[in-house]
Amino acid sequence: MSVLQYEDFKPGARAQMEWGFGGRRRWRDGALLMALFLGGIGAGQFVVSTWLIDSTTSALVGLLIVGVGKTVAHLVYLGQPWRFYRLFLRPKTSWVSRGLIFMVVFVMFGAAYLAPDLGFDWVSWTTDSTLGEIIWLAAFASACLVMVYDGFVLASCKSITAWATALMPPLFFTYAVAGGTAMTFLTLIATGAETIEESTLTDIDAILLSAMFALLVIYIVNLLASTATARESLRKLTTTKVAIAFIGLAIIAGLLVPLMLTYYHEHAATGTLATVLLAASAILELSGDLSVRHSILRAGLHAPVFSEGP
């Protein structure tokens, strides 16, 4: 009996085998993880780039990550991709429907907001006009919803105690903003932008990294104090193969090292070294973002179907 099939007949807590790398279709199932990751960092990048930095190029990259990257990843994951339009039909009860509607609204308003700066002069607004501001507000709001909806998707699965917690939406939102900040920084370096607002980005980053660390600690404490299935999820996160992604990549490489680099870069001997340190920190943060989502998906265990108590 294969490991996957064993899970179906397990009397105790069962691992969810549908979402994330290593599922029933192995690597193809990982496309869903990529969709969640790209949706978070893309929307985050748009928000950071338009609100705090004012960089059209970076905002466009964020928009493309969501509009192309996330869309393709979702299509790769689906069993019947040609029926994708049906995913929008049940926003009243399904978070997946809601999330995809947020995504479409974000891409539409995001593209409309950036249009005048991208050479589409024939539109009747500019980014600074009142109409432009209204469009930005709609894009901003929908981007925030794209960042947070995957947390609600996971939190709606009642039998997976490690997911069914109110911590999921803020955790995913914080990681999305941090990923967006990292992507903005990398895009600005890659495009050779002269006025990289380093201090703004590092200040935001330091706050976000601290918030993420605090949220992860609360999440772990919450798992410890919850049901036996949640404690089993925690055991999976800390003592099995998943621990490499969770402790090694998400916490050490994705949180503690970037936090250290963010503080240390001010003392770097040259400006170039400081930029290199910040770029390294941004790349590590992105890998941490992906790893934390992967770990949470893999640690998702269904409560035993027959249980005599907590």
Add this chain to the structure above:
Amino acid sequence: MVRWGMVIDLKRCAGCNSCTVTCKAEHHTPPGVFWAKVVRIESGKYPTVIRQALPLLCMHCKEPECEKVCPTGATKRSLEGIVTVDSKACVGCRYCAVACPYGARYFASDWKDYFTGDRKPSSPYAEYSKKKWLEESDKGVVSKCNFCVERVEKGRNPACVDACPCEARTFGDLDDPESEVSQLIKKRRGMQLHPEYGTDASVYYLPAR
């Protein structure tokens, strides 16, 4: 209104897997897909622990989580309380499979032969089986137990009920207080799995002791 339900007597179930095999023969489910299955569990506390068989299938909940989360509307609950998946509307996102607390839903990316593991049928029976499976479900979608709706519509019991050699399964109308299922639940304190999720399952279990 009828609300179809099932009662499974854990005292009678011997864990022979007749239900698993009959379901496979009835619905031609491919390898790795178990609309009906039997799990071995331990219950009680030392020194009165017993090891027993727990037959599982879709619980056809009154408040199905799978229906709530399905983004396409492919999962539907009929007026008679049978939860089904419209394979022509399902996109294979598997949100329902993740949300179902009972592990009753299966995703099959493709049909595979039982003996060779190939997509090409290895025998005339396998070919027939593939044809029937693709008629009933589809590749790249989620499938699950449908209480043998085609048999129930003809006034028959689901295949697993008729096949059970221990007569551990009883099928009937939960809304009729005089029906055999309602009486069994009342007299032998039938229990639902995971009542805390508020799903109000239509499959009840009679305790083993």
